[in-house]
Amino acid sequence: VPEKGFDVVRPASLNNPKDNAVMFVTEGYLQYADALLTCNDCLVFWPDAIPVPEIYEEKHAVIKCLNSKNGYCAFFRDNNITYYPPIGDFELVNGAYIAKTAKIGKECRILPGAFIDGEVIIGDNCYIGTGAKLVGEIHIGNNVVVKENTVIGADGLSTDRDEDGKALTMPQFGGVIIEDDVQIGALTVIARGAIDNTILHRGVKVDNSTFISHNVVLGEDTFVVGETIMFGSSSTGNQAFISGNSTIRDGRHVGIKSIVGMGSVVVRNVEDGAV
Numbered sequence: 206v207p208e209k210g211f212d213v214v215r216p217a218s219l220n221n222p223k224d225n226a227v228m229f230v231t232e233g234y235l236q237y238a239d240a241l242l243t244c245n246d247c248l249v250f251w252p253d254a255i256p257v258p259e260i261y262e263e264k265h266a267v268i269k270c271l272n273s274k275n276g277y278c279a280f281f282r283d284n285n286i287t288y289y290p291p292i293g294d295f296e297l298v299n300g301a302y303i304a305k306t307a308k309i310g311k312e313c314r315i316l317p318g319a320f321i322d323g324e325v326i327i328g329d330n331c332y333i334g335t336g337a338k339l340v341g342e343i344h345i346g347n348n349v350v351v352k353e354n355t356v357i358g359a360d361g362l363s364t365d366r367d368e369d370g371k372a373l374t375m376p377q378f379g380g381v382i383i384e385d386d387v388q389i390g391a392l393t394v395i396a397r398g399a400i401d402n403t404i405l406h407r408g409v410k411v412d413n414s415t416f417i418s419h420n421v422v423l424g425e426d427t428f429v430v431g432e433t434i435m436f437g438s439s440s441t442g443n444q445a446f447i448s449g450n451s452t453i454r455d456g457r458h459v460g461i462k463s464i465v466g467m468g469s470v471v472v473r474n475v476e477d478g479a480v
Contacts, residue, residue, distance in 0.1 A: 206266045211246040218400040229277035250276035293323040342380030352391040361396035361419030
């Protein structure tokens with residue numbers, strides 16, 4: 206950012222602001238914009254219709270644009286900046302491809318045909334089934350089960366259209382955090398976060414053939430039954446129960462100990478304890 210005399214070296218969000226980052230603020234999240242006061246020297250894309258407080262302009266370089274999220278995405282596209290996991294050196298261990306830089310705890314069972322990438326950290330006493338693919342930055346706790354042919358760390362589809370109607374994709378920079386005692390069924394996809402991480406807290410159970418998209422956060426001891434889709438940045442409180450073949454819209458929250466019945470389409474937040 207030559208006019209301000211600093212470099213930007215990472216993406217960041219208002220949930221987790223960082224110095225020298227590229228960020229965006231949308232009209233729907235203006236109430237969180239004071240997070241910009243906790244970091245310095247950022248390139249911030251700001252909605253054109255909203256005046257920029259002077260204190261933000263003093264600390265950062267602010268670019269006003271019609272659609273601030275699209276402006277953020279276009280920055281990475283125009284500068285050809287992406288993040289794909291690097292290709293490292295792998296070892297064939299009992300038929301599984303395991304990167305030499307991966308960190309694997311004690312008493313783990315990794316079956317033939319699994320793929321463990323170089324930025325993966327796995328705790329103790331974990332099971333990784335045959336055909337499972339762990340790609341990118343993934344932190345897995347203890348006593349975690351990942352069943353057969355599941356993919357963790359894939360990019361979620363985070364795509365809008367530019368002013369000409371062409372696809373404008375947000376690059377995916379986040380990772381996946383899976384805490385202790387989580388069980389993940391077969392043929393499930395868990396996408397990495399777009400900026401921050403996708404998080405499955407302790408004791409979560411995710412059934413077969415389920416899709417958990419980018420930046421989803423599942424509260425402790427939540428159950429997600431098979432063929433459910435949780436779109437980007439949706440979340441649950443602790444001990445939520447989402448039954449089979451449900452769809453949770455992006456950004457919606459399912460409350461503590463609430464129940465979402467079979468085949469539901471959730472387009473509004475669900476209060477704690479509700480059915």
